[in-house]
Amino acid sequence: MIKIKNLHKNFGTLAVLKGIDLDISQGEVTVIMGPSGSGKSTLLRCINRLEEITSGTVIVDGQDIMDKNTNINMIRTEAGMVFQQFNLFPHKTTLENVTLGPLKVRKMSRPDAEKLGRQLLEKVGLADKANTYPDHLSGGQKQRVAIARSLALRPKAMLFDEPTSALDPELVGEVLEVMKQLGREGMTMVVVTHEMGFAREVADRVIFMDDGIIVEENTPEEIFSNPQNPRTQGFLRNIL
Amino acid sequence: MLLVGMKLTILITICGLVVGFALGALTGLLKISRNIVFRKLAGVYIESIRGTPIMVQVMFIYFGLPMALGMRIHPMVAGIVAIAVNSGAYIAEIVRGAFQSIDTGQTEAGRSIGLTHFQTMYYIIWPQALKRMIPPLGNQFIISLKDTSLLVVVGVGELTRTGQEIIAGNFRAFEVWLTVALMYLVMTLSLSQLLNYFEKKMDINK
Ligand SMILES: Nc1ncnc2c1ncn2[C@@H]1O[C@H](COP(=O)(O)OP(=O)(O)O)[C@@H](O)[C@H]1O
Ligand SMILES: [Mg+2]
Numbered sequence: 001m002i003k004i005k006n007l008h009k010n011f012g013t014l015a016v017l018k019g020i021d022l023d024i025s026q027g028e029v030t031v032i033m034g035p036s037g038s039g040k041s042t043l044l045r046c047i048n049r050l051e052e053i054t055s056g057t058v059i060v061d062g063q064d065i066m067d068k069n070t071n072i073n074m075i076r077t078e079a080g081m082v083f084q085q086f087n088l089f090p091h092k093t094t095l096e097n098v099t100l101g102p103l104k105v106r107k108m109s110r111p112d113a114e115k116l117g118r119q120l121l122e123k124v125g126l127a128d129k130a131n132t133y134p135d136h137l138s139g140g141q142k143q144r145v146a147i148a149r150s151l152a153l154r155p156k157a158m159l160f161d162e163p164t165s166a167l168d169p170e171l172v173g174e175v176l177e178v179m180k181q182l183g184r185e186g187m188t189m190v191v192v193t194h195e196m197g198f199a200r201e202v203a204d205r206v207i208f209m210d211d212g213i214i215v216e217e218n219t220p221e222e223i224f225s226n227p228q229n230p231r232t233q234g235f236l237r238n239i240l
Numbered sequence: 241m242l243l244v245g246m247k248l249t250i251l252i253t254i255c256g257l258v259v260g261f262a263l264g265a266l267t268g269l270l271k272i273s274r275n276i277v278f279r280k281l282a283g284v285y286i287e288s289i290r291g292t293p294i295m296v297q298v299m300f301i302y303f304g305l306p307m308a309l310g311m312r313i314h315p316m317v318a319g320i321v322a323i324a325v326n327s328g329a330y331i332a333e334i335v336r337g338a339f340q341s342i343d344t345g346q347t348e349a350g351r352s353i354g355l356t357h358f359q360t361m362y363y364i365i366w367p368q369a370l371k372r373m374i375p376p377l378g379n380q381f382i383i384s385l386k387d388t389s390l391l392v393v394v395g396v397g398e399l400t401r402t403g404q405e406i407i408a409g410n411f412r413a414f415e416v417w418l419t420v421a422l423m424y425l426v427m428t429l430s431l432s433q434l435l436n437y438f439e440k441k442m443d444i445n446k
Contacts, residue, residue: 076351
């Protein structure tokens with residue numbers, strides 16, 4: 001589904017990703033952990049080309065994202081992105097946030113788009129908020145709308161960049177619930193998060209990144225109970 | 241008679257600002273475009289207008305340009321062009337500022353659902369930026385309206401000019417200038433009211 005080979009990313013002279021190799025198969029849930037600044041967000045952003053990669057290859061759903069013949073807007077619809085800061089469109093209602101992609105990118109008819117939009121809002125538990133503007137939603141509700149907005153394009157994979165880090169602790173659960181549900185339904189997911197409970201419950205694999213490289217990867221049970229690398233050990237000790 | 245002048249003032253202001261807004265929106269967007277040539281061109285225009293008095297600009301357009309081009313310009317046209325070119329530079333800065341004040345997360349969210357660059361601008365950034373532009377645009381509209389009085393120097397029969405002509409006949413400077421002033425005030429106050437209304441209206445759907 002997503003194949004990354006020897007990916008390097010520099011910002012000017014700063015090397016942020018220093019050779020990442022990663023293969024994510026269909027239906028797999030991958031959790032990425034690692035200290036702040038280790039390049040987790042950059043890695044996700046390279047997958048849907050919000051950042052231009054410096055060298056290496058990234059293949060999403062069989063298409064090389066750097067290939068001139070690849071329509072990058074279509075890749076972005078295949079790999080939906082959920083941001084830490086939600087980034088909902090404040091001038092649009094919840095339903096409009098969700099239907100914009102189907103209407104303008106998928107060229108769906110309005111009734112079809114709205115039907116899909118309402119289904120997805122229902123799925124994330126916000127059917128009653130269709131006509132509400134984002135400013136009137138709680139953080140947890142905003143993030144659930146953002147997930148519905150990405151799902152509206154029927155993506156083959158979902159990328160989550162610390163989706164619960166900006167939330168009050170009591171709102172984290174409702175967002176994780178939606179994500180767990182997605183994972184169970186077989187969605188391919190790459191999730192940057194430090195929520196160990198989530199990783200234990202739904203992740204097939206946990207990747208530990210530090211300083212622009214993948215330091216260690218393993219099943220959640222193994223990596224949490226028996227981390228091999230000293231940097232992983234140190235990190236896990238700190239977040240526990 | 242003053243009402244005729246007032247009508248002309250309104251006409252010049254509206255035409256000048258419509259063109260000025262188009263010019264300013266375009267220049268403002270060029271100023272933040274990825275193309276350095278466009279950015280520089282926009283910068284030269286904005287700086288040369290902001291760095292020179294509007295009186296000089298009016299004279300240049302009405303007396304200077306026709307000399308160089310070997311053709312005559314109707315004073316009304318010169319007036320509208322002057323207001324448009326002048327307000328355009330200030331509006332460009334307003335547009336640029338409003339666009340830059342929108343969080344980059346909005347663009348990223350738009351792009352990440354597969355919208356093109358243009359669609360993202362049109363559906364996501366522009367509506368939000370427009371809302372932020374209204375108060376400073378209102379200011380600029382009022383300034384431009386008052387600037388039309390400078391067009392007396394090229395002989396456009398707008399409100400100020402009409403005032404002068406009336407005084408030349410009856411010498412009642414106090415009453416006439418007071419009336420002229422009040423008429424400007426009526427126009428600027430109505431304009432602010434109108435903009436207030438738009439601002440409120442846009443706020444309700446948020
Ligand atoms: N647009 C950018 N320009 C310059 N440096 C950046 C940019 N984005 C990220 N960085 C740098 O790249 C490094 C990794 O950032 P990031 O991928 O956000 O890490 P993480 O998500 O793991 O905290 C940091 O040192 C950060 O300062
Ligand atoms: Mg990050």
